[in-house]
Each structure stands twice: as structure tokens, then as C-alpha cells.
Amino acid sequence: MTRARRTLAATVTLAVASTMLTGCFEEPSPHDALRDFLVGWQSEDYELAAGRTDGDVATVRKALADAKLELDAASFRFKVTGVSTTGAESKATFHAEVDLGENNPLWEYDGMLPLHLVGGAWKVRWSPSVLHPQLKEGQRFAVDTEPNARQPVVDRARDALQSDRDLYVAGVYPAKLGDQAERVVAQLSEVTGYAQDRLLSRVRSSPPDKFVQLVTFGRSRYEAVKPKLDAIAGIEVDRQPQPVSPDPPRQIVGMVSALTPETEQKLGGPQRAGDSVGTSGLQQAYQDYLTGSTETKVVTLDLKTGEQVAELKRWAGRQNVPVETTIDRATQAAAEQAVAGTPSSALVAVQRDTGEILAVGTKNLHQERDALAGKFPAGTAFSIVAADALLKKGVSPKQRLACPQERTVGGAKFVQVGQAAGVTTSASFQENFAKGCVTALASLARRVTADDLIKSAQAFGVGQPWRLPLKSFSGSRLKLDSDADKAKAIAGQNVQVSPLGMALVAAAVASGTWRPPVLVTNPKAPDPAAEPTPAIQPAPVPVDPEVRATLQTMMRAGAASTPAQGGKGRVYGITATAADQQTWFVGWQGDVAIAVLAKNHDAGAVAGDFFAALGNSS
Template sequence: MASALPARTPVRKTVAAALALAASAPLLSGCFEEPSAHDAVRDFLVGWQSGDYEMAARRTDGDPGHVAKALAEVRLQLDAASLRFHLTGVSRSGDASQAGFRAEVDLGENNPLWVYHGKLPLHLVDGAWKVRWSPSVLHPQLKEGQRFAVPPISDSRQPVLDRNRDALQRDAVLYVAGVTPAHLKDPERLCEELAEVTGFAQDRLLSRIHSAPPNELAPLVTFGRRKYAELQSRLNAIQGITIRPQKQPVDPGAPTQIVGRVSAITPETEQQLGGPQRAGDSVGLSGLQKAYQDQLTGATAIRVITLDLKTGKEVAELAKWEGRSNAPVQTTIDARLQGSAEVAVASANKAALVAVKASTGEVLAVATQQFHQEKDALGGKFAAGSVFSIVAADALLQAGVTAKQRLPCPSERTVGGARFQQTGGSTGGTPTFKGSLANACVTALAALGRRVDAGTLSASARSFGIGSDWQLPLKSFSGSLPRLTSSAARAKAIVGQNIKVSPLSMALIAGAIKNGTWHPPVLVKQPATPDPAAETPPVRQPNPIKLDPARTDMLRGLMRAGVTSGTAATANANGPQVYGISSFTTGDRSWFIGYQDDVAVAVLAEGNDPAAIAGAFFHGVHSTA
């Protein structure tokens, strides 16, 4: 067996524990007449605990070299991060004594603490107390010709699923490098070479070998396809290495940035996860794969056993932890609608499309071109533009504005000192409020900032979820609005200039108008509760908000005008009617929000017509139904 390796426990922790053990000296000295008896117990346990195996061995009646080696191998065979010992009692009968102790073996971060009770038989040898050496000193059930082993039992990574429980990723081949310990002539040299090639710590590789059953393949390192191709020739040069391909669901399908990337464990990710990981493990680097890492991988079942050194067969099971079973993560994504969304944005210069189920708030599709699906489509903070006027319309209708009210649409206007310009479409004339909203006449709509008070406008925004404390397992943004104490601030809010939103929050607004109730978003169906491993702590989701039925019906009429006689006409698609409004380009960006049947959508685009992108999406949804 290999010589002792340095303990992985921080020195400060080990020294503190050793001092704590030594502090029991006054109690022990009352049990032993000879101070050297206390010294023997103390030195043996403190030496074993701290890694000073020679000191511990000198306090036994066994061969010092043999005992020191056996003590060192306990830590290796258990792949233990630390060992701690506590005396539980002492008895004496003539020239023989016995000390009881409780052992606490840390099997590694994220792994269990193995606690067992042992006994130290002592007797006088030439007037000095010595621990009577045998393997049972290490554990009561350990006998000559036996050793410890910790064979892990792990399950493959589980997939992320769509709403119909179809996988949102494909299997990819990972390459697991392992060894059969009994076949190795020089495990230290092999681990040295493998550490040089992979960057993994040599002592960690060696401890995996020593803790594994000698006649079973012990996985050491896992590689993705590219990394394996890069290192294959160097790995083949290491004698004793066996490479086995292993399929795991790690290749993300659409929406790729929502599903997230997965990597084989690397030296860097092993440190990030905190503690030793198993070769063959994978780690989510982004998206839901990262947010639900624990759910998808579970916790390894662990057994502590004894093996017969001659046969390599298991003799006894000393402890077992079932671990935590892994399970898939089921999302609300609809693969069919996701495909239509991908096609709709494919030819755009830069666009983000989010579709939700109007009646539930469930996220059905997230597709982007140049934008990021999580950071921008779900969590982006963009100026809302004049499509926000549909939310302001709820407050304006309460304030007495009617759909038929005439509003001049000049090329520019000043409200409360704030200047507004019409950047697209026709100007002049006196269209109705309905026409101004359908055709995104910013100057006409801004004039209404004097017709509504801050409280009513803010309340309408909140009823559509703006600023709500809803939260997803990924980064998301519900929107924000400033204090609306001046007519200029209210005018800017009506045309969305000082309102920040995400495409997701805008899709939920369209869904609320369709359904008559605003619903907080849902992205994950199972597990039903938020994952504690998510980047942000879970919060209680807000309740759905029922909208005023009469005003909501009027809002639907305003949105229908947007696609029949307004700027959103390009959103018209075959099949059921489309409802929606568009904004003109502001700062190179323009919006569309609308719905068809129970599917509500928001599109943010740069250099493209967002209504046309929405129309292509709805057409795809209808044609693939």
C-alpha cells in the first residue's frame, strides 16, 4: 500500500481538534494512576488524528513501521477529509486497561460524517502503558487480512424536459478514465502522470484509487469530446489507464441558454462545487442545468465496507447512506412553439421573442438572435417604448379618456418641460385615442400625461405585474417605474420612456389582456418548489391579479386595432385573429406585444419589424398545430 499522504483537512482545524483532545488530560489522569497511561492514549489518538502516525505507532506494542502504515492507510482507504476522536470512558483491571473512543470520519464535503465507537485495549509493557495492537483498534469489525473501502453508487445525470416530458437536450459522449487498483504496479507514478496531464491534484487521484475496491474499475477523471481528443495521445501513454465512453444528457437543445451548458468535472469546477467529486460527474455551467445541479445529479449513495485482501471480496458493510435520488426537471417550454420561435427570429439582425400561456403565465418559448435568452429575454432591462401605452390606457380609461377622443398628433410636443418627437409614421391631423395608440403616436399619447394622476397610473402598472416580486430560478426582471410626481414623468411613462421592462414582463402584459387576469411567470413545473441551489434565494410568488373586465375588453379592442389599422399590421397571420400593437424604433429598438388564442408574445428587435417576427411565429404555430 502507498505511504501516507498529507491530510486534506486545514491545519488550523486539525490543531484545534488535537488541542481539544489534549485538554481532557486532567480527566484522564484521574482514571490512570500512572501518567504515562494517559500519555499513551493521548499520543495514540492525537497522532492518528493529526497525521503523526509515527508518534501514534510508538504508543502501541506493534511494529512501529507496520502500525504507522496501517494508520495512514485508514485515511486513504476511506478517502477521508479528516478524522476526529473523543474519549468516552476508561476502565482498568490489574495490569490491563481499556479506553473507549468515538470516531468521527469526514468522508468529504457534501458527504456524510461516519461516526462509530471503538476500543483501545492497553497493557503494561516493561512498565509503560501500550495500546495492544490489532486491526480491531481501527474498527471493532476489522480483522487481519482486511481493509476499508468506500465504493460510491451514483446515477447518471437526469435531463431537463419540456412540458410534454420530452428531453430538451441530447445525449453526448463523455470519456471516463479509470483504473483497476489491483492491476496497478505503481499507482503513485500513474497518478503523478495523470495529474500532469489533467491538472487534478495527485493526492486526490491516489486517494480515489486507495478507497476503491481493488478489483473494480475506479473512475478517476471525465473528459468531454474536445478535451479528450486534445489529450487522447497523452492519456494512451499512461500505462494502466482504461478509457470508457459514457452517454449523458448534456448537449442542450433549444432554448439552449435556458436549458444551459454542462461540463465534465474539471479541476476548476471541482473547487467551485466545494469538495471532492466523483469522476463521471458533470456540472451545470449555466441556465437550468446550473440552477438545478443538485436536483439533476442527486447525492451519491455511499457505503463503507471491509474487503478481504486476498480475494478482494466484500466481507461486511459498516455503514451506508442512501444519498438523494436525482430526478428530471420539467419545464413549461413547448418544443413545438419553441421551434416556431427559433424559425421566426432566425433571419433577424437582433431580436428576442418570449411566448407565454396567457391563462397561466407559463413560459412556452424563448428565442433570441444576438440577444441572450436569460440575461436579455428574461432578465433584460429595456425601455418599454410606446407599447406600454396599452398599460397606461387602463389608467387613462379610468380617468375618463375614451377610445373616440380626438388627440392632435404633431411631429413634436412639450409636456411639463419634457420634449417628445414622433420618429415614425404619419403626423398631423387629430386621430382618436384608439388610432393614436394603434399607430404609436407618441406626441398625442404624451399629451395625456396631464389627464391622469400618479396613483392611478402606478396602480395600473402594478396590476400588470410591473415591479412585482415574482422570481424564476433564472435571472429575470419584472419591470420598474419611477416616481410619477410631475406631468412630464407621467407623459414619459405613458409612452414608455422611463419604464424599464423585459420581454418576459411584456409578454405577461399581453397575456393579462387576453385572459383578464395577470399571472406571474412559471418556467419550471417539477420540482414544484424552487431549487435551493438557484443563484437567487426563492421568494413567494405573487398571486394572480384580476383586471377590471370592462376596461380589459376595451384594451382588447385597442390591440385589435393595432393589427388591423395600425403599425402592427404585419403581425397578421393565417388562422385565428392576432391582437397586438407595435412601437416605432427608439434608439434602434422597437417592440411588439400581442396574442393569438391562448399564446401571448413579446418581441424586441433591432433593425427588424417586431410585428413581422411575431407574425412569422404565429404562422408557424398555426401551421404546425
């Protein structure tokens, strides 16, 4: 909750508190003085509050105002818990709630107000202990903060997926400013755009001998404003290395920037000056975990020496932690190398037995928006899913199917690219599956029902509600109302999928079980409030063993006719065509399953380069 919202809440509460206090104190007694003092203090009517004490009005007024500044408090709220009177002496106890702002918890404490009769009128007996039982003469409040350094995003070996980059934190030592704090803060506000009152309150509420971090800059912004900062006497700059420069997969790891007035207001979280802010990828999704929250202490200080006298309250803050991913550096390097020479492509590699994402490589495509969440025509890559339904219906891999240049099914026209007009070839279902003959595959539409195809799609995760901390797309839900719709689905013409979704299809055939994807193993959910309950994921779905064995044979044949033969061990998969000059390779080698989407390039060749690079790295 932001400071502004919390202040509004406190104002609303004030009206309730005033009514409560007035209702409680109807009889002539010390109650009127008690009510006016607490309501005046709470509403910042310090003149009213000071007038109800036996102290010097100006001194009390300043003490109350200073307490708010020293605590950088958004609001005070009070509740009277007891009143006792003996003759000309009275004592009231109260419970205080102080909103320290900056999204810290409320500081709650119990206090005591002594009252006595002065010239026939009840007065609060003034001393600093009225503000807090442990505050003495010659002391002041202060708020001491310790921001935690940003934690890294790490790979499956717990090595950081980013390197350090310098951020520049401008701040002050309050003791060095003397009476120049307002001038210094005004100049800094003009340069940076941060609200002057917020900067000043941070300075005034901090221990005088401690460096107070006020504004954070990235290198380019710092270099732009450095001459202006250098011209502000009293401003010092601390260069702080933080893990913010992403390694591959860069768009999955995400970018980090310095905190700005705009991001501070937008986030409303535990961020303070000196923090860095994730602006994309996992850095943004897990911002609150990576930054944690600032350790905060309310203390009393000796006014002369500035030394701490007592600690009144401490909040450790939520511990910030690394974000542990499933990314494997060797696999990621192989993916980066494989896509480098293509005009436009995306490659997603997953662990076949777990669904863990090992690598996401792209060229001229976005790793999150396209590789994980892209919505692309499936083309004949979807024939893997369709084959599951067809095989269950008794279609034999050996069944002969004609592959003409054109065929019409239920009124829908299909064209086999590369097939000469008037030429019709005949091959087995397995052979047509391997070479992706659209017209042959579409001819099988009447061998299955719409429900058969939908069940197979669901079993392979297509259209299922899996969850990742980043945007992702599991595939479109099938709507099949006719033979034409079924034929288009078998040919992948009315189905959209993502490279991630198709990599999981390959993993299911390879391992015998479809599993939802996993990218982050810890924390269990991006929202700290949701932990430790993990996000609900679809249950794993086993592949029929007989169907799986046949599919593996068919995909082995498919890979044999493609360039995807690099690396060590057998490669299984098919190269498929889709719209807009896009090709797919969907398959696996060993325990790594992949999907490659390439435009104006052979996806099978990309897969071969990937497996070769991965084999060479092992």
C-alpha cells in the first residue's frame, strides 16, 4: 500500500477516533485535556495539543512536529486504554499506531500520559516520555534502515545468470549538512524529479552519521546528470555493483534498471532508493523476492553525540532470495549457436522426463513473447498429436495413402507444396507422416471423431491451463464441427501452438508422459503472499504404451529424412511445414526434447546444429 493511501486511511480513522474520544469523556474531568491532546497530535493540530499541556507551547508544538519528521511517519493513531484519577492527579494509558510509510509495518506501542490540575484546569504533564516511555530529555527518534542487496537469478547449477553492473546511488550524511539539508534536497529534487518532501523526510528521519541513500542511477543516466550532481555541495555518490546484466537467455532472465520516481510510485512495494527494479522477464516477475525488503529499526539517539541510545522496534523484513531456474548453460549455449545463422527462429529445449525448460534460443524473435507465448500455426507438426488419435482408432502405420497435389475433404481444399500437378504418389501412413504430406494426412479425417482429436490434444497439453511465471501459450482449444475441421486439425491448419508447447509434445512421446512446463523451482510462486502454496498445474498424462512405441518408430523415420542428425545418439522427430514460409522440427535426442520454429530456413537443420553443439559440449 502506498504512503498516500495509508495517509488517507489514517484520516478516515481520525474521524472515528475523535468520535470515540468525545463519546468516552462526557463528564468534567481530565478527559477533555486528554482528548484534545491526542486528537491534536493525531490530526497535526499541534497548537491544540500543546495548549493542553503544562509545557511551553512552542516547545511542545515543535516536539510533536519533530517526532513526525524524525519517524518519517505518514500518520499517528491513538486509542485510550485506561484512565485513573486520584485527587489532583490522573494517569491515562493509550495504544499508538504509527505508520512509518515506505511500506513498513505499523509501529505499535503502549504509552502513558500523566495529567494534573494546574490552576483548576487539567493539563498533560509534559516530558519527552509522553511521546514514548523510553524517550528522554536530550534524545530524538530516528529510523535506521538497511536495504538488502539484490539477489541473482540462477541456473540449475545455482550459478548466476547475470553479471554485476555498477549502479550509482546519490545520498548524504545528515550530520555533514547542518542547516543546509533543505537546500541540498531541493537541488537534488530539481535534478532527479523525486519529490522534495520525501527526500527531506528521509534525511531528517535517519541517523545523522549514516549514509542516506536517496536516488539510484544507471550508468548512462548518471553520466548525463553527473555535472549537476557534482555541483550540489553535500551530495555524495556511492558506486554499487549489482547483479543486473543478464546472461542468455537474456529476455527470460530479464532486465533491471535503477529505481526512478515513476517506478517507485508504480510498484508501491518494499523498494527504496538504492534498489534496482526488474523491468522484464524473471527479474520483473520475482521483483519482491529478489529485492526482499529493507530492515528497519526505530531507535532513539543522543542529540549531542548522534549515538544510538535504545532500539525501540526492529523489523527484519522478508528475506530476499535467489530465483532458481531450470536453465542449463550448456544447453542454452547450444541453442544460441544453432539459431545464430538463421534469418528468424526460435528453439525451446526441455528435459524430457520432467518438463523442465533447459534453454530458450531465438533469432529475431522474442524469447518470452514468441518462444514461450507465441501463437503460431502448427502445420503438419500437429500430426504427432493427430497420430495419437488415429493410431488409437486402429489406423496402421503401414496403411497406404495417396499423396496428390490437391485434395478436398468436407469442402476444405488442401495443397501439398512441392508436389507436381497431376502427379499422385502412394506411400504408407508412416512415410506420409515423416514427409508431412498434407493431402494424405487430411484424407484420414473420417477415421476419427472430433472427440478423439480433442482428447488427444488435451492429453498432449494443447490448450491446457498450465502456469509459468512468464507469459506462455499452451495451444488453442480445438473446435471441430465437421470433417473439414477435422482434416484441418490433422494438418495443423486450424491449430495454433507455441514452440514451448510443441517441445512438451516431443517430451511426452520420448518419455511416455506429458508433463506441464517448469521454469522456476524456487520460490514456488512469484507472489510472496502465495507461498508456500504452488500454482495449480495440470496433472501429468501418460501416453498409451503401444501408441508411444509406434509414434517413436514413426518419428525415428521422420528424423532420418531430415538434416537433424547432429550430436550423439539417435534423433527422433519430424520436420513440418506451416504458413508464411515457416517450418517446424519437433523431436528429441537422449533426454533433451526440442521444438524449432524457423522462417525462411530449414528447422531440421537448426535442430541438427543444436544436437551437434550439445554433443560437442558434453
